[in-house]
Amino acid sequence: MSIVFDQAVQARLIASTPEARAIPATLRYAPEDPFAVRVSFPPAASLDGDGVEWVFGRELLAAGLRGPAGNGDVQVWPCGRERTMLEFHATEGVAMVQFATDDLRRFLSRSYELVDEGSEGGLLDLDRELSALLRDA
16 A cells, blocks of 8 residues: 655745735655655646646755755745745746745655655665666666
8 A cells, every 4th residue: 555645735826926826735745756745736826727746855845944955946945934935947937936834844744754854765676666767768
């Protein structure tokens, strides 16, 4: 049986207009992919009307709660004491989404209950992953 948990959260999409808009989001963690965090946004949150999912490192999210983190497609930093900003870069543009820091901390805490921080590598079956990668090549 696969253990996966989702946590529904409210986020704020920061736009170039003066008002930010609230959007629902779902945070997901699965021990089968122990290094990754997924955040999904509904179709109404995107410009093209399709749902959007971003996958990035759990370690990046944890580091971004303490200070600026990331230098690639996903960047995370504290925005005061109560909010954390996630910035997503894609070919279509940049999206800045603000989350309640307590929601992110709660999510990480639940993920650490499933897989202790620092022990993610022990869950990977490298032989199986390498076989799958070579089979698909």
